Structures are given as C-alpha cells and as structure tokens.
Amino acid sequence: MIQIRDLHKHFGDLHVLKGINLDVSKGEVLSIIGSSGSGKSTLLYCINGLEAIQQGTVHINGTDVHAKNTDINKLRQKLGMVFQQWNSFPHLTTLENVALAPRIVKGKSKEEALELAAKQLKHVGLGDKLKNYPVSLSGGQQQRLAIARALAMEPEYMLFDEATSALDPEKVGEVLDTMRLLAEEGMTMICVTHEMGFAREVSDRVAYFHEGIMEEIGPPQQIFEDAQSEHTRKFLMNVR
Amino acid sequence: MQEPVSFFTGFNPNDLWFLGEAALKTLWISILSITIGSVMGCVFGWVLHESKSVAGIILAPILDVFRSVPLLIQLVLFYNFAPMVGLDLNPFLSGVVILTFYTASLVTNVARGGIESVETSMRRASRSLGLTYWQDLFHVVLPIGGRTVFPAWIGVVLGVMKDSALVSVLGYVELLKASQILITRTQEPLLILSIAGAFYFALSYPISLYASKFEKRWAK
Numbered sequence: 001m002i003q004i005r006d007l008h009k010h011f012g013d014l015h016v017l018k019g020i021n022l023d024v025s026k027g028e029v030l031s032i033i034g035s036s037g038s039g040k041s042t043l044l045y046c047i048n049g050l051e052a053i054q055q056g057t058v059h060i061n062g063t064d065v066h067a068k069n070t071d072i073n074k075l076r077q078k079l080g081m082v083f084q085q086w087n088s089f090p091h092l093t094t095l096e097n098v099a100l101a102p103r104i105v106k107g108k109s110k111e112e113a114l115e116l117a118a119k120q121l122k123h124v125g126l127g128d129k130l131k132n133y134p135v136s137l138s139g140g141q142q143q144r145l146a147i148a149r150a151l152a153m154e155p156e157y158m159l160f161d162e163a164t165s166a167l168d169p170e171k172v173g174e175v176l177d178t179m180r181l182l183a184e185e186g187m188t189m190i191c192v193t194h195e196m197g198f199a200r201e202v203s204d205r206v207a208y209f210h211e212g213i214m215e216e217i218g219p220p221q222q223i224f225e226d227a228q229s230e231h232t233r234k235f236l237m238n239v240r
Numbered sequence: 241m242q243e244p245v246s247f248f249t250g251f252n253p254n255d256l257w258f259l260g261e262a263a264l265k266t267l268w269i270s271i272l273s274i275t276i277g278s279v280m281g282c283v284f285g286w287v288l289h290e291s292k293s294v295a296g297i298i299l300a301p302i303l304d305v306f307r308s309v310p311l312l313i314q315l316v317l318f319y320n321f322a323p324m325v326g327l328d329l330n331p332f333l334s335g336v337v338i339l340t341f342y343t344a345s346l347v348t349n350v351a352r353g354g355i356e357s358v359e360t361s362m363r364r365a366s367r368s369l370g371l372t373y374w375q376d377l378f379h380v381v382l383p384i385g386g387r388t389v390f391p392a393w394i395g396v397v398l399g400v401m402k403d404s405a406l407v408s409v410l411g412y413v414e415l416l417k418a419s420q421i422l423i424t425r426t427q428e429p430l431l432i433l434s435i436a437g438a439f440y441f442a443l444s445y446p447i448s449l450y451a452s453k454f455e456k457r458w459a460k
Contacts, residue, residue: 073371076367083368084361085361087366101370150368
C-alpha cells in the first residue's frame with residue numbers, strides 16, 4: 001500500500017505540491033489527470049524518492065521513503081517507473097537493457113537475468129526484437145521496452161509518467177494496450193496521463209490535480225460525468 | 241700534408257635501431273602519462289561535475305594553468321625548480337609527471353562533457369530500477385558518455401603523444417632528441433627528420449585506425 005500524507009514539495013520559491021493526502025491500495029489502478037505544471041509528475045518522483053520532499057511523508061508498505069535510514073535503492077525495486085522519454089540504454093540490446101538491473105541490482109546470474117528478460121520482452125510483444133539495439137526500434141517499441149525493463153525487477157507497483165506523451169499518435173495505442181494488459185493482470189498502477197479514454201476505461205479511480213492540490217478523486221464515472229469541482233469540469237471540457 | 245679529419249659520418253643502418261629504440265621510449269612515456277593522466281582526468285571531471293563550488297574553485301584554476309601554459313615552459317620550470325623543494329627527478333620522471341598533469345587537464349573537460357552528455361532523465365530511469373549511484377555511474381553513464389566523447393579523447397591521446405617530443409629539452413633521448421643527435425653527426429636533417437616523422441606516424445596511425453573501427457562498430 002502507498003500512503004501519502006500532507007506532502008509538500010517546493011522547487012525554490014515554487015510551491016509545487018501543497019499538502020497531498022492519498023492512499024493507493026494493492027491492485028488498484030489510479031490515473032492522475034490535470035494540466036501541465038499541476039504537480040502530477042512531481043508526485044510520482046516524490047513517491048520513489050527521485051525528488052526530495054519538504055514536508056509530509058510517503059510510505060510504501062509501511063516504509064518511509066524519505067527517512068534517512070531507508071535503503072532507497074532496495075525500496076525502488078518495488079516501484080517500477082516508466083517515463084515520458086523512454087530512456088533505453090543505447091549501448092545494449094533490448095535483451096541486455098532488460099537484464100541489466102536484475103543482474104547488477106538483484107545479483108542474478110547472467111543466464112537467469114537473460115531468461116527473465118526474454119520472458120518480459122515477450123510479455124510486452126517484443127519477443128522478435130531480443131537482439132535489436134534500441135536505435136532500430138520505434139518509439140512505441142522503445143516505450144514497451146522500458147515497461148519490460150521495469151517489470152523485470154518484479155515490482156509491486158508501477159508508476160507511469162505520461163508514458164505516451166512523447167510518442168507519435170499512431171504509436172500511442174500499442175503502449176496503452178500494454179498498460180491495459182498490466183492492469184488486467186492485477187498490477188498496482190499510478191498513471192499520470194493525458195489519455196482520457198484510458199483513464200476512464202482502465203482506472204479504478206481518477207484524481208484531478210490543479211496547481212499543486214488534489215482537487216478531486218473518485219471513480220472514473222463520477223469524475224468524467226459528475227465532477228464536483230469547477231476546475232475539473234473546465235479541464236475536461238478543454239481536453240475533449 | 242695531413243688528410244682533413246672528418247667530424248661527420250654518414251647515416252648507417254644501425255642508426256635506424258637507435259631511432260627505433262627512441263621511438264619505443266616515446267611510446268613508453270606516452271603510454272604512462274596518458275594512462276595515469278586519463279584516469280586522473282576522469283576523476284577530476286567527475287569532481288567538477290558533482291561539485292561546482294568547492295572543488296571547482298580549487299581544481300578548475302589549477303587545471304586551467306596546466307592547459308594554458310605551453311608544455312615546453314612547464315617542463316623546463318618543473319625540471320629546474322622541483323629540486324628546490326627536494327624532488328630530484330630524472331628527465332624521464334619529470335617528463336612523465338608534467339605530461340600526466342597536462343593529459344589530466346585536457347581529459348578533465350572531456351570526461352565532464354561525457355558525464356553531462358547523459359541526460360538527467362536517463363540517469364533517473366536507471367536509478368528508478370534500483371541502481372545505486374555508483375552502479376548508475378559505471379554501468380550507464382560510463383558506457384554511454386564514454387562513447388560520446390571517445391573521439392575527443394583519442395584526439396587528446398594523439399596530441400599528447402606528439403607533444404611528448406618536448407621532453408627532449410630535458411635531455412631525455414626519445415624520438416626527437418635521438419633525431420637531433422643523429423642530425424648533428426650526419427648533417428642530414430632531411431633524411432633523419434623524415435624517418436622520425438615516419439616513426440611518429442607509425443605510432444599514431446594504428447591508434448586512429450583502431451579508434452575509427454570502434455566508432456563504426458558502436459554506430460551500428
């Protein structure tokens with residue numbers, strides 16, 4: 001379970017997150033929507049400790065992410081993350097891209113790591129690209145590679161930071177399908193997204209962020225059809 | 241009447257050996273200083289990248305001095321003034337010390353450029369997989385950044401190899417000094433400098449050839 005309490009984040013004078021309270025339970029799919037600069041992505045970075053926080057707490061399965069004595073590298077193995085840029089390691093084949101972290105972080109043998117990597121790549125539909133270098137893959141394929149790479153660490157939670165925003169429009173579908181597949185398999189997911197269709201169909205809950213505040217959270221139907229906050233309604237009207 | 245005594249003797253095949261041995265010395269002094277200097281340069285580059293304040297204030301000006309003062313002056317100054325502080329180094333060691341710092345000062349910026357060529361987002365992605373700071377540095381930043389700045393580093397290597405000729409002013413008999421000795425004896429500067437040039441080429445060319453092979457392989 002992910003528990004976020006009274007989370008505040010500042011970038012210099014900029015108050016990016018203004019007291020976020022949020023629980024995400026195992027198996028849930030939460031989509032976070034909102035305009036750029038509303039703090040959605042920053043929240044993800046605070047959850048896996050890539051950004052320091054100024055106030056509040058984040059607990060993963062009861063472990064305080066930002067406590068000094070927390071082994072953050074160990075904790076991050078529970079949290080897979082997929083970014084807007086796919087960040088494939090250009091010097092490694094897709095197979096090696098996925099096998100790297102299991103090998104050096106988890107200490108798996110080379111054979112074991114490669115086998116695991118092949119399995120995860122097949123899972124995201126890249127079974128025929130094992131020996132390819134990322135440069136020969138399309139954006140959609142590279143983003144699926146990034147998903148496989150995160151999955152190879154066998155995480156309990158997956159964080160998606162606008163995973164489809166940098167893709168060509170025709171490649172968005174294949175990545176969303178992969179995310180859908182994970183959701184169906186019961187993965188706990190927090191997806192920062194601009195894909196309203198995905199948020200509506202796949203999520204258990206949708207949260208709307210506005211200027212560093214979580215204005216509204218609820219089942220998709222409630223958010224999309226019966227939003228309480230005027231900001232939410234305005235935002236949804238503009239994206240439709 | 242006496243025959244005039246000739247002070248000069250012609251170039252003979254043994255002299256080629258003499259030059260060959262000197263070329264090996266050039267190679268040896270270059271390998272030593274480039275290896276140690278490159279490792280130091282990588283460390284310095286990392287320090288400059290990580291700490292823009294403290295180490296930057298101390299390290300950057302020192303490196304600027306080594307980069308900006310002509311190597312010839314550095315060599316002569318160091319060789320003549322080191323004994324004053326109790327460092328009695330022979331010409332070879334003096335040459336190695338100065339060439340090493342000179343290489344390090346050049347490699348520092350190459351290394352920092354390499355580190356900075358790897359985007360923050362890439363490093364965050366690798367950290368998000370659970371890699372520690374050092375694992376990220378060695379398994380992600382080093383191979384990716386290293387390839388980006390490899391051609392620049394090869395440029396430094398070839399430059400330092402040629403600049404090592406300046407150690408001859410300290411009296412160390414490397415390739416250039418050996419050529420000067422032979423020129424004095426044979427009075428055939430054209431021939432001997434051509435041979436010396438060929439030796440330098442023979443040392444450098446395989447490196448650039450090998451380097452471009454690597455670059456081509458990585459480009460795939």
